[in-house]
Amino acid sequence: MRLVFGLVLIVGVALAGFAAYMAKNRFDQYKKKVADQEHQLKSNVPLEAVFIVKRQMAYGEVLTKDDVQVVAWPNNAIPEGAFKNNPVVEGEEPEGPLLFPTTGELRTVLRVMEKDEAVLLAKVTSPGEDAGVSSRLEKGMRAFALRVDVSSGVSGFLRPGDHVDVYWTGNSQGREVTKLIDTKLKLLAVDQIADGDRSAPTIARTVTVAASPSEVGALAQAQSSGRLSLSLVGAGDDAEVAAVEIDQNQLLGIQDKAVVAKEVEKVCTIKTRKGAEVVEIPIPCTN
Incomplete structure (x- = not known):
C-alpha cells in the first residue's frame, strides 16, 4: 500500500512539474509574440493615400480618372510633388494641389510615366493646359x-x-x-x-x-x-x-607690343648776361 502511494505521489509530482514547464513555455512564447507585435507597431510607418498611374502614360496624353488609382504610401517616402487623395471639405482650402479639380479640367502628361509610378506635379500640366x-x-x-x-x-x-x-x-x-x-x-x-x-x-x-x-x-x-x-x-x-x-x-598666344611714347620733359629757362658770358637759368614753365 505504501509502495502504491509512493508511486502515485511520484507520478503526480512529475505530471505537475511537466504541466508547470509547459505552462511556462507557453507563457514565454506569448510574451515573445506580444513583444514582437509591439516592436512591429513601433516600427510601422504611417501611410497616406497617393495617386499612381495604372498604365504607362506617354507625353501629350490627357490624364483621366480611369488612368489612376489610389494606393497607401509610407508618408516618409512620398516623392516631392506627388498628388495625395485628400478629401475636399466644403468651405476649407484643400491640402495640396488637386489632381482632378472640381472644375472638371484635366491635366496633360509632360513626361513619360511608367505603370505604378506616382503622379508628380512636374510631370503634368496645370488643369486645362495642353503639353505645349x-x-x-x-x-x-x-x-x-x-x-x-x-x-x-x-x-x-x-x-x-x-x-x-x-x-x-x-x-x-x-x-x-x-x-x-x-x-x-x-x-x-x-x-x-x-x-x-x-x-x-x-x-x-x-x-x-x-x-x-x-x-x-x-x-x-x-x-x-x-x-x-x-x-x-x-x-x-x-x-x-x-x-x-x-x-x-x-x-x-600672340601678345600685343604696346609702344610707349616717352614724353620729352619741357624745360623753361631765362637768359642773363654776366659781363661777356650769357647764363641760362631754369624757371618753372607757365604753360
Missing part, C-alpha cells in the same frame, strides 16, 4: 528661338530639358572675338519637339530656350550681330562659370 511650350515656362520667363546647325547645335544631341551655355562670335572693336553671353539656359523644345523623353539624336535647325526678358534682348542682339554656338551643360553640373572672352591673338 507655354505650359513649361516658369513665371517671368519667356520662350526664345535660336538658330542652330549640326556644329553649333552639339551634333544633334540636344534634348528638351537640357541646359546650355551660349557663346557669341563676332567683331568687337575691330577684332574677332568669342564671348560667353549666357549660361545654363533651359531648352524647352528642339525644332517643334518638346518631348524630353526622346533619345534619338535630331539635327535641329532651331532650339527654343527659356530666358528672362533681358536675356531675350541680349540673345536677339547677339543673334543679329554675329554667330551663336551652344555648349551642353552636364546633368547636375552646378559649377559657376567665369566670364569668357577669347580673340585670335589669345588663341594663338
